[in-house]
Amino acid sequence: MADQNSTEAIIMAAISTLSPSRISDLSHSIAALFHCHRRRLFSLLSSPTIFSFALQHLQTISLHKKSLLIAHYLLLNLSVLNHFVKNSTAAPPYSATGMKLRDLDAVLLLLLLCELHQHEPEALESPPSFWRGVLCNYMADTMLKLTSFGASNGEVLIQFIEKVAKCRNFVNVMGGENGGSDEGKDGREVAASVAAVVALPSVEVSSGGRECVICKEEMIKGRDVCELPCSHLFHWMCILPWLKKRHTCPCCRCRLPTADVLAEIDRLLEDLVKIGGGGGGLYGECSCT
Template sequence: MDHHSTTSSSPSDNLMAAILSHPPRSFSSLISSLSTDHRFIRSRLAFLLLSPPHFSFALARLHSLSLCQKSLLLARLLLHYLNLLLLSPSPSHRLRLLDFDAAILLMAMCDSYSPNTSPSPVNWHSIITTHLLSSLLSPSGLGSTSWPVVSHYVDTAAKCRRFLHVVSGGTVKSVGEMATSSAAVVSLPSVESQGESGDCVVCKEEMETGRDVCELPCGHRFHWSCALQWLGRKNTCPCCRFELPTEDVYGEMGRLWRKLMRMGGG
């Protein structure tokens, strides 16, 4: 059979390939990070289920949100999963504990929901408890190996592409159509131009020797004033389209998803 006619890899396969591409030391850190986060999420969900007031508060918070706000909350949790898989903390999108509790409850509702669920009012406490107990008795819950935990994060992260597709009706912007995050701009290094880079592609003027210029992670350099103006509107390098972090949640999900796919050869 011709190589090009074979079935393409699934998103989960590409994500797993991206994980396996980490160097041994990074891979060990990844496993530790995922296991720690998995235990924390399980403990927070168990806390909500064992504390009726806190469960009611988190559920009431979800009921008070619009569909758009629920989507954004779920997006921020999925972004948390993507950042973990890339070993790249994202303070710009970090969830407060109250939002985190509401997000993991919403995720648990999505995971435990069945079309056969009785009509309203749904006893979410009972449904989620049953699903959690079943999960705790699984290999990942019993902690036999780390791979079930990794598979859980991979499977959850693989939902990002479909999730982005569902919410893309005018919400998700194209590559480069959003501003670079302030934290990413502040962290950019200032280097002294040696005159070897030629003209700044933004203003088309020469980058004078000895003048401080801005260097992007891709290695391309620009006048600081030009870079600030450009990155205030776009999150891509004007030369090679390298993507920088953005404060747009859906845009950041897309950026990290594409980065993982490239790491996995997808």
Template sequence: MVHFLRHLPWSWLWDKYEGESGHGEEEDGQIKGQNSTEAIIMSALSTLSATQISHLTRCVYSILRYHHLRLSSLLSSPTIFAHTLHHLHSISLPHKTLLIARHLLSTLHHLTRFFQSTVPPPYSRTSLKLRDLDAVLLLLLLCQLRQHDPQALETCPSEWRTILCTHFSKTMLSLSGTGATSGAVLIPYIEVAARCRRFVGAVLSGGGGGGGEKLGREVGASTASVVALPSVEVSDGGVECVICKEEMRQGRDVCELPCEHLFHWMCILPWLVKRNTCPCCRFQLPSDDVFAEIERLWDVVVKSSSVNPHGECT
């Protein structure tokens, strides 16, 4: 089997996933920055009711159980493991980044479902094909093992399956011993989400294989979110469409965004093709861009928490 360490920047990949904190001593500021992501998510979840936490826990437990079943199947079969590792080796670093980003986006969709006043239409790109799901789960497991034991993978890749099986079994035993409490289920889920977000953020901000994606750029609203917009009748005249500056006459059907701002349909549709924001208040609609959607949902988490993006309580 090809020695993957010679052909892939695994160390770079693992360091980005771990927040570049896997080796050596960190300064207090670095540790603070790395912990801020978890702190923001935990703070946001603390605003949920007991019923909402219970629903979220059941949802996450079901997802984790499915992921564990996929990994168990993958690790128990030398053939499937070899094919998945080969697939992971064959795809480019931007493709690996996209897989982790889509995994993160799926996680954020579940974590933010109770923070949004209106639930957006399902995001189709969060559904990974089984081969890609297995690949990203294996990649995250490799990163997890590397963080737990930096020397474990300094061997021939032909031995990785046995090493991963041992690590995975220990992890499963520790989880089964704690029971399916909210903390036991949600905390590992949050930790993975935080590492994935740091990885995606580091790649995009550093240009290290992110496919040229730019943070903060304008993107259009998703087709599903535009189709789901309601048509309402103007009850009072004199209301101006801020795009064309003309009056929306009483009795006319117009478009209403989730923020309750109204626009002529012929004005707002071309706008939403280029931008996913409300012209009045900058409210963001879902988009079909994976990285923009991650930033949108992360903004939802930040606004729902009492911790600012720097990890400090407000």
């Protein structure tokens, strides 16, 4: 798993591959997303009832679940960035990367509490019943940050990179590291997501003699087989059971999307490493590139 400095380096290298117009589009998209979240945070702090529910939710969940909340928030932001570095048109589909409102409230409050504790550790020594007022005062002093009108593209991107790196660091510290492996935190193998498997194309074998590495049998010319994003081919009856247990290609370990949030964060960061030209760095070079 990446530490904060390496995460910043990965993101900066990927952003450096964008054209000036795409950097501008990315900056506007990030500012709009964080402006939306900032407005939700203001709504949360202005309502004693909503604030009470969000704080109670945070106080009743485990440290691991708090880590997963931040991981989901991190994944949302990485998904926006990956969209811009991989695509040349349109804005990212926010609905596809959104969070449930209850979870969004909880993670925004959690991140704000962590930020306040970092800058003013003594502020949270007061009873929780006073925290809403303390947070309102802190927000009033910092409300001109990321979402302020007139901020330059560079300022927005710097704020974004810092926020993503901090979230990554929080996930590592609060939830423990999984070592960047293809397994879940508890040692289970991570399956490819259903949506990713359904989207896999079926292609016709153009020439005989090619072998399916799973069953070791020849793929017959003219028959339909499954093609993974790395272009490796497999019998459908062979690859489907494989992907129910693993989200990597049997040949080159190229990763498919997964429903496991920590594995998906690793996959997106790995993609950014390759895009930024750091194939031999933190995650190593994928043999399918």
